[in-house]
Amino acid sequence: MLSDVQANEQGAVAANPLLVEVTRGSQVESWHRAAVAVVDTDGKMVLSAGDHERPVYARSAIKSLQAIALVESGAADAFEVSEPELALACASHSGEARHVDTATGLLTRLGLGVEDLECGPQLPGYEPALIALLAGGGTATPAHNNCSGKHSGFLALARHLGGPTKGYIDYAHPVQQRILGVLEGMTGLDLGAAPRGIDGCGIPVIGIPLGNMALAMARLGNPDDQPEARQAACARIRKAVAAHPFMVAGTGRFDTRVMEVTGEKALTKTGAEGVYCAAFPELGLGVAIKVDDGAGRAAEMLMARLLRRFDILSAAQADEIGGLLAAPLHNRAGLGVGEVRPAAQIPF
């Protein structure tokens, strides 16, 4: 039953502390354990919890690192990729009309279409967009996939590099190899033998220790030790995301709501299976979080906690955004029934 995948070492995982809890009425209903790494640009661990050495798939939390290849290669200039398009390349968007239109706009300029996206179809995550699509007789297409901006960016890079665009999601394709090179430069690791899998949208995922993931995010904010073209690429990506936080997520979403307030002070990004990454450029810090069980609600709570802990958000700003530091849970009739909050024993 265990097939070819090695059993996990229970010891290592058991070490991850209980950091987030979920209440309902008069008691705690569920718990989440996680590992957290906050690292400076020299790789010094500034704050940590749990095991930050175990390789973790960053999933969508490092889309802004993947977008570096699009910019530093010259592809973004060659195809006149706009700021919203670049922000969308860093997005896990909700499939709202502006997201879909922005992705298809870039595809058209590339001389390509939705059928060239290899991410698979997905219904919009934002319920009003979902209802509008289906009530209008529409269906899920790859352009609605939350990764369609990233994939459009990959196609721009593929067109710029020449050769076939087909198979641009494969590990061996020049697009993915180029991105692997960027990740190696930013994490300081040789990733050729790293654990590997396939993401929900078909691209490779690479196992990276949380500490190195955080280092890469710190460097995204302060890439002074990177080649000049990469420094410029990082600056352009930071500016695009800060200027277009709606493009990175969508209506009501954590990353959008936070970055509308923080601007370039924080570049936060959610990923599947409880991963969250951020760059805090003014502080020279990078953040990587992995919730053991994959729960996004816990990863969000930990990111909110760090945004306050490092004073990226003031208490007043966090209050104004609302629901960040303790997130109320509502039932289907809209009644408050509990909350997601830091566990009592959280060490930061």
Next chain:
Amino acid sequence: MLSDVQANEQGAVAANPLLVEVTRGSQVESWHRAAVAVVDTDGKMVLSAGDHERPVYARSAIKSLQAIALVESGAADAFEVSEPELALACASHSGEARHVDTATGLLTRLGLGVEDLECGPQLPGYEPALIALLAGGGTATPAHNNCSGKHSGFLALARHLGGPTKGYIDYAHPVQQRILGVLEGMTGLDLGAAPRGIDGCGIPVIGIPLGNMALAMARLGNPDDQPEARQAACARIRKAVAAHPFMVAGTGRFDTRVMEVTGEKALTKTGAEGVYCAAFPELGLGVAIKVDDGAGRAAEMLMARLLRRFDILSAAQADEIGGLLAAPLHNRAGLGVGEVRPAAQIPF
């Protein structure tokens, strides 16, 4: 920040063992810890893992226990509640047309309508039903709520008891008090001072130790020590669910697929936040599972494991159902990328 809810005792939760893991490519990506109790009708623990003494909200996993009140009160007879309607009263359904029609059929016979349901609206969980509803210009109503069958049953009980149906979801309403009495009889506990909260559909949730929850499920299968009317009610519920497994969940869902094969040998039921309950009547056993982090994928995997462990399903039957003992994960393009499976160190 910790407000009025007591902080959890970390020690108790830390004791819950790691039982399920989720792989992607060449490594384990996420982990789930859980507590499990399998109890006979005398309350003897037959198999356990983790802390089975901590009170847990059973959520939707005990809908069949709640339905006992509908039957033993005489309400089911008075309103000629059919077998499919009774099975739907025990359901977390997917909002497919047959589910919605069955709920509204009972409401009509009660002289009530969808507007009397207090569960709140919800879009269908089954994607083709969702698409059909919205493409046809429809919207989410309380009849589409996965709990609409249970709530229709509550309304039948309220009408039978007399007095106002409005507020039938409130703890103090005769409907909920009657159900509380059933739960006390079945769990063997005085629940007046038990931890309490409000469910996603608005009804009270009551904290019950996992061992007692399993005992109540064992008694649902073998209620010999219960009053005669309750014995008859349990038998009628078991028969209804076994005869209409589609009503209890829906197309492709675990409970439906399993009970189509097991018939009355297993009455399994999922609940929110990683709870799963079952009765194995032929063996005189009851099962209760709670995944610490609330993940349904892990609770399903543990239930599948127990169905095999107690030979409710043969290996051939489990194979035929498919994806039970190791559940493949697919990405949006349909490619297999990993699996949910028992952890190497699972003790059963």
